[in-house]
Amino acid sequence: MRMNATILFPLCLSTLLAQDTGTAHKAAATALLNSNNSGAARLACPATIGPVSTANSPGGPGRAGGPPGGAAKGGGAAKGRGPAATPPKENWYAEGGQVFDNLYMLTTKVNSAWAVKTSQGIILIDTLFGYAAQDAIVDGLKKVGLDPADIKYIIVSHAHGDHDGAVKFLQDTYKPRIIMGPKDWELSAREADPPRHDIEATDGQKVTLGDTTVTIYITPGHTGGTLSVLVPVKDHGQPHLAMEWGGTALSGGTSKEMLESYISNAKRLKDISDGAGADVIIVNHTEYNDALNRFERTKARKAGEPNPWIVGKGEVEKYLTVVEECAKAWLAIGDGRP
Numbered sequence: 001m002r003m004n005a006t007i008l009f010p011l012c013l014s015t016l017l018a019q020d021t022g023t024a025h026k027a028a029a030t031a032l033l034n035s036n037n038s039g040a041a042r043l044a045c046p047a048t049i050g051p052v053s054t055a056n057s058p059g060g061p062g063r064a065g066g067p068p069g070g071a072a073k074g075g076g077a078a079k080g081r082g083p084a085a086t087p088p089k090e091n092w093y094a095e096g097g098q099v100f101d102n103l104y105m106l107t108t109k110v111n112s113a114w115a116v117k118t119s120q121g122i123i124l125i126d127t128l129f130g131y132a133a134q135d136a137i138v139d140g141l142k143k144v145g146l147d148p149a150d151i152k153y154i155i156v157s158h159a160h161g162d163h164d165g166a167v168k169f170l171q172d173t174y175k176p177r178i179i180m181g182p183k184d185w186e187l188s189a190r191e192a193d194p195p196r197h198d199i200e201a202t203d204g205q206k207v208t209l210g211d212t213t214v215t216i217y218i219t220p221g222h223t224g225g226t227l228s229v230l231v232p233v234k235d236h237g238q239p240h241l242a243m244e245w246g247g248t249a250l251s252g253g254t255s256k257e258m259l260e261s262y263i264s265n266a267k268r269l270k271d272i273s274d275g276a277g278a279d280v281i282i283v284n285h286t287e288y289n290d291a292l293n294r295f296e297r298t299k300a301r302k303a304g305e306p307n308p309w310i311v312g313k314g315e316v317e318k319y320l321t322v323v324e325e326c327a328k329a330w331l332a333i334g335d336g337r338p
């Protein structure tokens, strides 16, 4: 046995090295795809294996008002803001609502924000585009019996307009504390009407409001200060743990440094999520895990049926492996290993 292992080792190693290519990493991601992650792969993986592909750029066609392409390079964060970019409501409006005892999806067709209800108010994760604030956030909360005046914290996954677009409005209106990654405070400061600088997130930071503690991780890659979160949720009183990977999309314009950071942070969050027992995936782009469909299934759920958001630890791990492999594919392509 010992001899076999010695002989096999160099072979395995050379096979592994030979597989560090865009094609191999995309294939590794593709092998794991299902409805819990395939949308994430569409936005994170190279659409075609080639050094100049921008086919899945987050700012590409069909994402009117979406975050600017080459998102990871920073700058241009204000693109897509303002009245000129406001599309007609029928183009973006989508119904959200309750998905756990204490978690509410506030959404548009493209983006989701999340309201965590605690014993002492609301922690809001992301804010959507500014134009959706009234209908999706303010009225969305009222519709489920919550009071937007109870928003005490807003955690911003990253400073792109589709997630931080309503921060200033909500800050002015309800006076919550705003938490962003330090680098993304810098990004947001370049916006036309930036929010007032508030709390700079730290890695592993625990945000406690009443009976609930959300944990924040700084996971750069999509932007320099992207935040991911773990959120304790309850389903009919049973505790579960939700994971949000705060910045998913990559493009041909994402720098090598950001890709390397993305890869190591996806790996790190996988270990953290695994250790903490995360078994629910929440997303800030509905496409990532088919969230609109999932919400419809949640609404139609009958007593005794499983909650469509509870996917199990293995699926959380798979989601983070898929995005990690997508980033590795981009990295390999950039290094001339298509």
Ligand SMILES: [Zn+2]
Pocket (backbone or CB within 6 Å): 067, 071, 158, 160, 222, 247
């Ligand atoms: Zn973004």
